[in-house]
Amino acid sequence: MEDWRASGALGTAEPLIGRDDDLRLVRNRxxxxxxGGALLLAGEAGVGKSAVLDTLASSARANGVRVLRxxxxxxxxxxxxxxxxxxxxxxxGALDHLDTTLRDALRVALGFDGGRxxxxxxxxxxxxxxxxxxxxxxxxxVVVDDLPWVDHASTAxxxxxARRVAGLGVSFVAAxxxxxxxxxxxxxxxxxxxxxxxDESAARLLGNRFPGLARGARRRLLAEAGGNPLALLxxxxxxxxxxxxxxxxxxxxxxxxTLFGSRVTGLPAAARRLLLLAALEGTGDLGVLQxxxxxxxxxxxxxxxxxxxxxxxxxxxxxxxxxxxxxxxxRSAVVAQALSSERRAAHTALAHxxxxxxxxxxxxxxxATVEPDEEVAALLEHAAGLTLRRGDAxxxxxxxxxxxxxxxxxxxxxxxxxxxxxxxxxxxxxxxxARKLLDDxxxxxxxxxxxxxxxxxxxxxxxxxxVAAAHRLLTGAIExxxxxxxxxxxxxxxxxxxxxxxxxxxxGARHDLWQFYYRAVGRLTPQPPAVLAVLGLTFSDPxxxxxxxxxxxxxxxxxxSGEPDPVRxxxxxxxxxxxxxxxxxxxxxxxxxxxxxxxxxxxxxxSSLIHLCLDDYLTGRWDEAVELADEGLxxxxxxxxSAFAWYFLYIRAIxxxxxxxxxxxxxxxxxxxxxxxxxxxxxxAHYAHHAAAVAALGRGDxxxxxxxxxxxxxxxxxxxxxxxxxxxxxxxxxxxxxxNRREEAAAHVRAMREAGLAAVSSRYAMLTEASAALCAEDDxxxxxxxxxxxxxxxxxxxxxxxxxVQLAYGERLRRARATAASRxxxxxxxxxxxxxxxxxxxERAVKELRxxxxxxxxxxxxHGSVLSAQERExxxxxxxxxxxxxxxxRLFVSHRTVGAHLYQIYPKLGITSRAMLRDAxxxxxxxPAVP
Numbered sequence: 038m039e040d041w042r043a044s045g046a047l048g049t050a051e052p053l054i055g056r057d058d059d060l061r062l063v064r065n066r067x068x069x070x071x072x073g074g075a076l077l078l079a080g081e082a083g084v085g086k087s088a089v090l091d092t093l094a095s096s097a098r099a100n101g102v103r104v105l106r107x108x109x110x111x112x113x114x115x116x117x118x119x120x121x122x123x124x125x126x127x128x129x130g131a132l133d134h135l136d137t138t139l140r141d142a143l144r145v146a147l148g149f150d151g152g153r154x155x156x157x158x159x160x161x162x163x164x165x166x167x168x169x170x171x172x173x174x175x176x177x178x179v180v181v182d183d184l185p186w187v188d189h190a191s192t193a194x195x196x197x198x199a200r201r202v203a204g205l206g207v208s209f210v211a212a213x214x215x216x217x218x219x220x221x222x223x224x225x226x227x228x229x230x231x232x233x234x235x236d237e238s239a240a241r242l243l244g245n246r247f248p249g250l251a252r253g254a255r256r257r258l259l260a261e262a263g264g265n266p267l268a269l270l271x272x273x274x275x276x277x278x279x280x281x282x283x284x285x286x287x288x289x290x291x292x293x294x295t296l297f298g299s300r301v302t303g304l305p306a307a308a309r310r311l312l313l314l315a316a317l318e319g320t321g322d323l324g325v326l327q328x329x330x331x332x333x334x335x336x337x338x339x340x341x342x343x344x345x346x347x348x349x350x351x352x353x354x355x356x357x358x359x360x361x362x363x364x365x366x367x368r369s370a371v372v373a374q375a376l377s378s379e380r381r382a383a384h385t386a387l388a389h390x391x392x393x394x395x396x397x398x399x400x401x402x403x404x405a406t407v408e409p410d411e412e413v414a415a416l417l418e419h420a421a422g423l424t425l426r427r428g429d430a431x432x433x434x435x436x437x438x439x440x441x442x443x444x445x446x447x448x449x450x451x452x453x454x455x456x457x458x459x460x461x462x463x464x465x466x467x468x469x470x471a472r473k474l475l476d477d478x479x480x481x482x483x484x485x486x487x488x489x490x491x492x493x494x495x496x497x498x499x500x501x502x503x504v505a506a507a508h509r510l511l512t513g514a515i516e517x518x519x520x521x522x523x524x525x526x527x528x529x530x531x532x533x534x535x536x537x538x539x540x541x542x543x544x545g546a547r548h549d550l551w552q553f554y555y556r557a558v559g560r561l562t563p564q565p566p567a568v569l570a571v572l573g574l575t576f577s578d579p580x581x582x583x584x585x586x587x588x589x590x591x592x593x594x595x596x597x598s599g600e601p602d603p604v605r606x607x608x609x610x611x612x613x614x615x616x617x618x619x620x621x622x623x624x625x626x627x628x629x630x631x632x633x634x635x636x637x638x639x640x641x642x643x644s645s646l647i648h649l650c651l652d653d654y655l656t657g658r659w660d661e662a663v664e665l666a667d668e669g670l671x672x673x674x675x676x677x678x679s680a681f682a683w684y685f686l687y688i689r690a691i692x693x694x695x696x697x698x699x700x701x702x703x704x705x706x707x708x709x710x711x712x713x714x715x716x717x718x719x720x721x722a723h724y725a726h727h728a729a730a731v732a733a734l735g736r737g738d739x740x741x742x743x744x745x746x747x748x749x750x751x752x753x754x755x756x757x758x759x760x761x762x763x764x765x766x767x768x769x770x771x772x773x774x775x776x777n778r779r780e781e782a783a784a785h786v787r788a789m790r791e792a793g794l795a796a797v798s799s800r801y802a803m804l805t806e807a808s809a810a811l812c813a814e815d816d817x818x819x820x821x822x823x824x825x826x827x828x829x830x831x832x833x834x835x836x837x838x839x840x841x842v843q844l845a846y847g848e849r850l851r852r853a854r855a856t857a858a859s860r861x862x863x864x865x866x867x868x869x870x871x872x873x874x875x876x877x878x879x880e881r882a883v884k885e886l887r888x889x890x891x892x893x894x895x896x897x898x899x900h901g902s903v904l905s906a907q908e909r910e911x912x913x914x915x916x917x918x919x920x921x922x923x924x925x926x927r928l929f930v931s932h933r934t935v936g937a938h939l940y941q942i943y944p945k946l947g948i949t950s951r952a953m954l955r956d957a958x959x960x961x962x963x964x965p966a967v968p
Contacts, residue, residue, distance in 0.1 A: 053092055054245070055238025056085070059231060060092060066227065067208040069097055070176040075199035075209040077184070080231035083267030086212035089231060090180050093210065102176040105168075109186025118146050120191030121164065124179065134170045139163035146190075157190065161197035168198065168207050181211040199226055233264025242266060247273045252675040253431065253466070256636040261369075298370035300348045307341040309371075312350065313383050316371040317401075321360035323353075325390050332386035381405045396420040396436075403439045414444040418453060426602065430464035430638040438474070441481075451482035455489035456530070462495035463537065464604065466639025466676030472496060487530040490514030491537050498680040503717035504545040511538045512553045524560040532566055536608060539572045544680075546720040548757045551577045567593055568605070571612040579615035580755040580763055584796035587616065594621050603629040603641035610648040615760045617798035619652035620834070630665075639676040643669055647681065650688045655800070657836025657873055659692050680716070683709045687724040694732025695837065697876035702732035706745075723749045723761040730768045735877035737927070739776035746772055753784035755792050763794065763801060767838070770808040771845075777926055783812045799831035800838060807842040816853040823849060827862075840869035844882055852928075856889045863889070884910055904945060911938045912946075916954040 053060070068074040080086045094104045107123035125147065132140045142155035143163040168177060181187060181195060199209040215230055234242065239259055243250065250258070250273060262268035301309065314329050315321060330341070342360070345351050350367050351360050362368045372380065384405035391398045399413070399420035406413050417440035425433035437457035444450035455478040461471030471492055478489055491514070494507040515534050522528065535557060542550040551573075558565045558573055567589060574586035593609045600606055606629050610622040619626075626645040633642020646669040653662035666688040673682040686709050694702035709725035712718070726745040733742035746769035750762035766789050773782035786809045795802035803826045810822035823846035826832070833839050847863035850856075863885050870879035888906040904912060907928075914924045921939075925932040943949060946957040 053085070053088055054242045055234040056089060056092070059089065059229075063089065063093065063210070063229060066229065067093075067178070067210055068203075069093075069102055069178055069208045070100070070206075072204050073176075073202040073207045073209075075202055075226055076211075077226040077228040078210060078212045078231055079215045079228055080212070081215050081233070081265065083265045083271075084231050084233055085266045086231055087182050088266070090182055090210065090212055094178065094180050097176075097178045102178050103172065104178045104180060105171075106180045106182075107187070108181065109183035118148070118160075118188065118190050118194075120181070120187035121160075121194060122147050124181075125164070125167065128167070128171050131167060131170050135163060135166055139166055143167065157193055158197075161194045164194050165198050165201060165205075168202075169205055172206055174206065177207045179207065179209045181209075184211040184213045196226065234266060234269075235264065239264050239266075239269060243269050243273075246270060251466075252672065253636045253639070298367075298374050300350060301367075301371055301374055304344055304348065305341070308344045309375075310379070310383070311341040312345055312371050313375050313379060314387065315351065315360050315362070316368040317380065317383050317404075318387055321362075323358055323360055325387070326360065328390035329383070329386040332389055333382055381407070396423050400436065400439075403436075403443060406443055409445045410443050411445055411449070414440045414449070414453070417443065421456075425460070430460050430604075430641075431467075431636070434460040434465055434467065434470075441477075446481060448482045451478045452486050452488070454478035454481060455486040455492065458492040459488040459495075459533065462492040462499075463533070464638040464640045466672075466678065468496060468499060468677040487514050487518040487534050491530070491534045494537055494541060498541070498544070498716070499678055503715075504541055504550075505717050507541045508538070508545065508550055508553075511541060515553075515557055519557070519560075524557065524562060526561040526564060526566055531561075532569065535569055536572075539569075539576060539611075542758075543576055543760070544716075544718040544720050546718075546723065546759045548578075551758055568608045568612060572608075575612050575615050576760065578758045579760050579797060580792045580794065581757075583616055584793060586612070590616060590618065594618070597622060597625050600625060603632060603638050603645070607641045607644035607648070610645065614648070614651065615763060615797075617655065617800050617835075619648050620656065622648065623652060633672070639672060640678065643672050643676075643678055643681050646672065647684045650685065654688060654691060655835055655838075657869075659695075659873055662688050663692055679712075680718075683712055683721045683724065687721075687728055690725065690728035691731050694728055694735055695878075696874045697735055699732040699736045703729050706732070720759070720761065723759060723765075727761060727765045727768070730765055730772065734768060734771060735875075737877075739772045739926075742768060742772035743776055743778065752778070752781035754788050763797070766794070766801075767804040767808050770811055774811045775926060779812060782808075786812050799829050800835045803827070803829040803832040803835065803842060804838060807845060810849070811845060816849065819849050820846070820853065820855075836869055837873060837875065840866045840873070840875075841878065843869070844878060844885070847882075848885055851885060851889055860886065860889050860891060884913065904942060908938050908942050908945075911935055912942050912954055912958060915939060915951060916958055 063076060063078065066074055066076045078086055078089065094106060097104050105124045105127075107120050109120065125143075129147075129149070132143060135143070139159070139162060141150065142159040144150040145155055146160045146163075168179070171177060179195075179198075184192065184195075187195070195209070195211070198207075199211075202209050211226075233239075236259070239262065240255070243255060243258060246269075247255075254273075258269065258272050262272060301312065304312065310333050311326065311330055314326050314333070318325055318329070342351070342353070346353070349363060351362055353360055375383075381404070384401040388398050388401035388405060391401065395416070399416040402413050403417050417436050421433040421436035421440060424436055434457050437453050437460070441450050441453035441457065444453060454474050458471040458474035458478060461467035461474060475489060475492055475496075478486070490510055494511050496502075497507045497510070498504070511534060515531065515538070518528075518531060518534075522531075525531065535554065538554055538557075542554055554577070555573055558569050561569070571586050571589050571593060574582040575590070590612060593612065597606060597609060606622065606625045610619060610626055613619050613622055626648050629637070629641050629645035630649065633639060633645070646665050650662045650665050650669065653659065653665065666685040669685040670682055673679060673685070686705055690702045690705035690709070693699075693705065706725040706729040709728075710722045713720075713722035713725070726748045730742045730745040733739070733745060746765045749765045750756035750759055750769070752769060752773060755762045755766065766785060770782045770785050773779070773785065786805070789801075789805045789808060794805050806822050806826035806829070810819045810826060813819035813822060823842065826842050827839070827846060832842075843862040843866035847859045847861075847866060850859035850862070863882050867879055867882035867886065870876075870882060888910050890906055910928065911924060914927065915921075915935075919927075921932040921935040924935045928935075939951070946954070948954065948957050
């Protein structure tokens with residue numbers, strides 16, 4: 038018996054996972070301690086009947102209930118009253134309390150005395166009376182496991198007792214397998230079918246017992262086990278060490294094979310052959326099964342289903358066209374019991390029956406073939422290509438591995454192993470398998486293939502290697518391959534290598550790294566693939582070349598409708614990133630994420646999570662961004678994609694900073710910067726500096742914000758091939774203006790205008806005008822520019838950036854003495870910040886609104902006076918410890934003006950020094966709510 042308690046240990050008192058409702062129902066039926074009752078607990082093999090009985094017994098004992106237990110044993114099934122002996126043996130001393138007739142009958146029945154066999158009714162009454170005696174007026178629970186294996190005589194007696202326990206304080210529960218005839222005597226008992234675990238409970242059980250399972254393996258096990266707890270605990274061994282190489286039909290432990298295969302062995306030979314064909318065919322298509330059955334000598338095939346259906350192993354559905362196994366593990370049991378020669382014959386028959394379906398035909402031929410066979414290997418390689426085009430990278434990888442195993446020694450074997458390794462590293466997330474496959478490829482042929490180099494580059498990025506080394510490896514391999522075969526646009530290995538090279542160059546964020554990419558893509562004939570061409574414009578140096586790519590990107594976006602290939606979806610999304618068009622690929626990205634959650638290509642799943650997170654941040658879906666970032670970090674950890682975890686840490690850091698958790702934000706940014714330094718990946722550091730700049734701006738540390746923004750791109754220039762310079766440009770201007778570095782701010786605005794950022798996206802257009810407005814000395818010009826910024830078509834989509842522009846506009850209006858006009862943008866900004874949870878900016882908006890007269894404090898009763906709006910703002914800032922000069926920089930006034938106001942504030946508050954400000958302000962009545 039196996040238990041599946043939360044602790045994972047046998048015999049503990051920990052609660053069962055996912056069985057609270059079942060246990061509650063069973064206890065209600067048994068009425069333990071409340072008069073008694075009886076129940077027959079049914080369920081499929083391995084569903085956990087024994088564990089439920091154990092829990093009932095354990096909790097009953099803990100509550101002072103006496104428990105009697107027995108279990109049916111196959112080899113004792115013909116031994117009369119052996120079951121009763123198990124239950125009653127500990128209480129033989131209580132027999133003396135029965136009257137003579139009952140005592141003698143029971144002693145003979147149990148084998149302790151000789152004599153004539155007693156009538157069964159007499160034995161039944163004796164057992165019932167003995168149980169009452171043992172209970173002694175207290176609750177008693179009788180538990181019988183595997184009731185069908187209990188001898189018939191004992192079953193009859195127990196059935197008699199169970200039907201009469203109600204009201205006697207005795208509860209009776211027995212367990213039997215679903216679908217089997219009830220033992221005689223127990224057929225009148227009320228029953229309850231114990232269902233499989235629900236999806237959530239099954240996942241928790243598997244996670245508790247096997248926390249190290251890869252996500253894809255976990256999903257497959259959950260699907261195969263169908264909520265069967267014993268299967269969940271036994272099957273994981275079948276998937277180790279690498280889930281990606283797992284077989285199509287899971288092998289069973291001997292324990293499960295016995296449970297699920299016992300009804301298969303007694304079938305006629307023809308029925309077993311048909312069942313094996315169905316198990317290996319997988320879809321249950323009766324037309325295919327009938328055609329295959331003829332080749333293995335089973336007549337028409339369909340008449341052989343009758344005994345299989347009678348045994349309740351399968352059922353026919355969908356209008357009689359499809360066969361379905363009643364439990365997934367029956368399929369595995371059928372395969373486990375077949376001889377290898379029988380399996381190969383079945384695969385051969387299925388291959389012939391599937392001549393018009395090349396992928397499935399190739400797979401069956403591969404399973405039927407033992408010796409190396411180049412023809413079959415080539416068919417499998419072609420099938421892998423078809424599988425990959427459907428978006429099933431994991432399936433393509435498995436097919437390539439099988440193709441390589443059937444390839445004669447030499448370059449074809451090496452090439453197929455290398456391509457499988459590439460898929461493992463670049464798509465499926467099977468990095469450990471990819472490393473082994475690369476080693477096997479090198480042993481098969483020493484010459485490195487392009488896919489081998491590409492896989493190696495990905496492994497280097499996700500291991501201890503650095504960007505420069507990965508770049509050297511890839512460019513060398515591309516030059517070598519193109520020198521031999523030319524720069525052909527239809528060369529999949531070359532195109533894949535160039536896509537990985539684009540990622541490597543992006544990580545490196547240097548002009549010189551991209552030059553090889555530009556040359557290689559330009560030489561592709563007859564013309565470069567559209568996605569590669571777009572990446573060269575938008576992903577490398579969007580400040581200078583991004584605007585020119587909109588037309589090409591339009592065509593790519595239009596082609597995504599109904600696109601099934603996750604590789605193409607994520608590549609187009611990458612091209613859209615710095616043109617602020619990720620929103621146009623959201624639906625397709627969600628499609629990839631949902632597939633990834635169900636075991637689809639891990640690398641593409643992670644890429645789409647990145648795209649959704651970035652778009653969520655820009656458009657104000659911050660809660661979803663953080664949730665998806667957590668999911669992405671989990672996926673990176675599960676699949677060892679450490680090179681992409683920093684994207685999700687960045688999302689955490691920037692949202693934390695924007696919401697006022699500056700210290701945590703800066704610490705997270707520091708983690709990213711450390712990883713970037715060790716891997717030579719400045720682009721990752723640029724993202725971290727962006728998050729740190731937002732955190733610093735939020736807490737008013739403009740010097741620190743300027744330092745971080747300037748680390749991406751110095752004031753006055755948009756650094757070459759540093760795409761994230763576009764995202765920090767407006768932050769650098771704000772930090773420079775508020776930090777009294779106006780010349781630097783103006784120089785950066787000139788760089789933004791000269792780069793033509795307004796043509797790249799509406800967000801850049803809005804932020805360019807807003808940055809120019811911040812720099813403007815003249816109020817009229819500043820207000821004109823702010824109005825222009827806020828009037829940018831589509832600008833409201835960028836929720837946080839738009840609200841920050843509204844806040845800056847309201848601040849400038851108030852300082853230009855347009856107090857009434859300032860309230861509308863300030864209130865709009867406040868509403869947006871509150872919705873986003875951007876606390877530091879919301880506090881700034883509230884202070885500005887107070888300064889306009891909204892929410893002004895009521896006169897203080899003690900002093901008979903009130904601070905003006907500007908006095909209150911200055912007093913609040915001074916109370917935080919800021920100097921007069923720092924206050925002046927924030928409020929755009931001179932430090933002398935600040936000093937003059939403080940001179941008037943002290944007597945109004947009845948204080949004489951700056952140190953007394955905080956207490957005096959706290960003593961004032963609270964403001965009414967700001968409208």
